[in-house]
Amino acid sequence: MTTYVVKRVLLMIPTLIGVAVLIFFLMRVVPGDIVELRFAGEGGFASKETLDIERARLGLDKPLWRQFVGWMGGLARFDFGTSMWTGAPITEEIKLRFALSLELALLSTLIAVALAIPLGIVAALKQDTWIDYVVRLFSIAGLATPSFWLGIIFILVLLVVFKWLPPMVYTPLWVNPWQNILQLIWPALAVGYRYSAVAMRMTRSAMLEVLREDYIRTARAKGLWQKLILTRHALKNAMLPVLTVIALEFAFLMGGLVVTEQVFNLNGLGLLFVESVAHRDYTLTQALVLLVATVFIVVNFLVDLAYAWIDPRIRFR
C-alpha cells in the first residue's frame, strides 16, 4: 500500500507542473497585459517609457523562461508572490475567498448527499414504479436546470413573496454563524440540486447493480428493510462510484461556481478568477488555477486511495 501511495503522489507532480506550464503560457498568449490595461485602459494615454518602467517593475521585461523559473522558485518556497493588480500578497487575496468557496462547497455537498443517497436508494428498490419515475424525472430536471437561473428564481421568490433579500456582504461563519447561513443556504440549495441529481443517478445505478446479485434476488420475498440490510455489505463496494462523483463534484465546486457566485454577489474563488483574468493579473490567475487544480488532483488521489483500500487488486496495476 505504501508503495502505491508513494507512486500516486509522485504521479501528481508532473500533472501539477503541466498545469503550471499550461496556465503560465496560456495567460501570456491572451492579448493585452496588465500594464496596458491599467494605464491605457481607462481611455488614458501613457507614454511607452511609462509602460516600460511599469513592466520592469513587475518583472514582465524578463525573458519568459526566467519569469517562469522565478515563479516556480517562489512556489517551491511556498511563496506565491503578490497580486500584480493590487500589490497585496496573494495568500491575503485568496484567504477569505477560499473560505467562502470551501464553505459553499461543503454546504452544497451536505444538501446534495442528504437528497441523493436516500432518493437514489429508494428509486432503485422501487425500480420501474411511479416512485422511481418521479425520482428520475426530478434528477434529470436537476441536471437540466442551470444553477444560476435557479438562484435567480430563489432571489425572485424571496423578494416577491417574503419581501426579503439574503445579506449581500459575506459574513464569515466565525463572525456571525446565523447571518452566514442565511446568506449561503440559497446558493447552496441552487447548486446542491444539480449536484444531488448527479449523485442520485449514480446511487440508483450502483444500487441496481447490487440488487442484481443473485443472493439478493432470492430475498425478493422479504421486506424492503431486510433487503437493505442484506445489501449492506455489497453496498460498500457499490458506493465507490457514488463517492467518486460526490468527490469530483466537490472539487469542481471549489472553482467552478463562477456564475452562481455572480448571481448571489458572493466573492468566491470563481469570481476572483474571472476578475483576475480580466485584469491580466498573471500572478493571481496562476496561483488560483494552481490552487483549484491542486484541490482537484488531491481529491482524485483520495478517491483512488479509497478504491485501492477497498479493492487491493488495484494497487498492483
Place this chain on the structure above:
Amino acid sequence: MAMLETLVDVPEPATRAARWRAATLEFCARRPLGAIGAAVVLLNLAVAAFAGVISPYDPLATDYGAMLAAPNGAHWLGTDAFGRDVLTRIIYGSRTAMTVGFSCAVVGATLGAVIGVASAYFGGKVDLIVQRVMDIFLSFPLIILALAVVAMLGSGLQNVIAAITVPMIPRAALVARSSALSIREMPYIDAARAAGFKHGRIILRHMLPNVMAPYLIMLTAFLGQAILLEASLSFLGLGVSEPTPAWGLMLRGAAVQFAESAPWMAIFPGFAISLAVFAFNLFGDSLRDALDPRLRSQ
C-alpha cells in the same frame, strides 16, 4: 458435405434503412420517455430552423412604447427593457443554443474519440503522454478552461464554440480510450494490422465505429452541457454578445435588475434552457440504456 452447412439459410438481408427503422420503432416502444425527449429535441431544432417564420416579431426590433410589458395578447411572454418581444427572442435564442450545442458536442466528442482511440491503439509511450496531457486539462474545472479560452480568443459565436469544445475533448477522450482498450485486443484489429493497413485506417475504420455506443452517449450528454455552458458564458457577458438573441444573455443584467417588477424576463429564458437540456438528457439517458450491453439483457 462442405456446402451443406452454408447453403441452409440465406434470409433476405435487411437493408440499412430497414434496420434503422426497426431500431427506431423498438426504441420508441420500449423507452417512451426517451422518445418524448427525442421529439422535443426535434421540435426544438425545427423552431430554430424556422425561427423567421414562426416568431411574431423581429428579435432585434425595439419598441420603446412597450418596455417591460407584462405577458399579454400582443406579447405572450412579455417584453424586455428595450421593448423587445421575449417569445421572439427565445425562439431565435434556440438558434444560438442549437448551433452551439451541436457544434460543440459533435466536434468535441469526435475529436476526443479520435484522440482516445488513437491513444489506446498505439499504447505504450504515446498512450502515457496523451493520458498525462489529458490529466492536465481535466484538472481544470470545465468553466475555468472555457473562460481561459474566451479570454484568449475574445467573445463571439465561433470563439464560444471553441471555448466550450476544448474542455470537452479530454473528457470524450477518456471515455473513448477506456472502451477502445478492449477493442484494441480484438483479433479483427490484429487481422487489420496483419493486412498491412495504415494506422489511420485501422483507427478510423476499424476501431472508431466500434466505440459508437459510448460515442453517442457522450454526444447527447455534451449537447446538454454545451447549452448550459453557453448560457453560463453568455450570462457572464463572455459568450455571444448583444444584440444576438441567446438565452443566457437574456438572463443577464436587466433580467436580474428588474426581477421584481418584470419577472417574466428572468423566468421564461431559464425555462427554455431547462426544457432544451431536459429533452436532450431524457433522450440521452434512454439511448444509454438501450445501447449499454449490460442493461440490454433486461
Place this chain on the structure above:
Amino acid sequence: MTALLEVKNLVKHFTVGRGVVRAVEGVTFSIERGETLGLVGESGCGKTTTGRCILQLERPTSGAVIFEGRDLTTLSEVELRPIRRKVQVIFQDPYSSLNPRMTVGQIIAEPIAVHNIVSGAAARAARVKDLLARVGLLPAHAQRYPHEMSGGQRQRVGIARALAMEPALIVCDEPVSALDVSIQAQIINLLEDLQSEFGLTYLFIAHDLAVVRHISDRIVVMYLGKIAEMSDRKSIYDDPRHPYTRALLSAVPIPDPELEMKRERIVLGGEVPSPLNPPGGCVFHPRCPIAVERCRHDVPLLRDLSPGHVAACHLA
C-alpha cells in the same frame, strides 16, 4: 532451395509488473514452400506468440524471422506493409476476428482495395464473389454482417479475407478449435483444397496432435517456450522420442476400440509451470514420467536423432 520462412532463435519476453514472462525461448524452424508445418503444444507454451512474432504483430525480443530472404524483424512498420499481405492469418475465434460493423463484402474487399490487387469497384465486387464461392459461401452472404452468420460461416469469411491478399504463407492459429466437431472437418478439408489450388504454405497451430495429424507434413512440438521435438508427421506419430510428445499422443483418441483399449495412457501430473518462473534444467522435468537426476540441472539441447528428426531430451 531456400525455405519460404525461417525462424531463427526466436525469443519473446513480456514484462508483467516486475516479472518477465518468457513466452518464447529460442525457437528455430523453417517452412518450405507448399508445406504445412503443425505447431503443437498446450496453452501457454508460446505457440500463439510464435505465430504472432512471425506475423510481426509482436516484435520479437531477439532472433530473426526470415521470409522470402528478408529478415522481417529488421523492417520498420512502413517497410513491412507491402510484405504483410504475403503473410496472412486465420484466427481461432470466428466471432471476434471479424469487424462487427462491416459487412462480409466490405471485410473481404478492403484489403483488395488497399493493396490495389484488383482495381475498379466492379472488378473488386466480382473478386469478392469469386472468393466467397471458393470458401463455400454464396454471393448473397456479402451483404450480411458477421453476427448474422454461424461460426463455420464466419471462419470461411476469415479464410476468404486472408485469401483476398493472395498470400504465400498463412498462419492458422487454432482455426478450428472453437468450432463444432462436424464443422472442424469441413474447414480442414477446405484449407487443404485451397492449399493445393493456390500453392499455399501453412503454419498450423493447434493444442493437440489429433487435429494436425490430418493436415501437417511436419510437426513441431513446443513446451514452455521451447521446441521439445520436431520431425515429419510419420515419425512423430510412429516413433515419438520426447516423453512430452508421447504424453500428447496418448491423449489422442484412436478410432479403433480394440487398440484404444490396449494402449497405455500417459497422464501428465500437475499443471504447466508458469512461464514467469520456468523450472531449471529441462523445463519438462517436474512433469516428466521418466526424468532422472540429470534433467534437474542440465538443459537438454535439440539433438539430431535421425535426419530431420530432432528432440530436446537427454534420454531420447
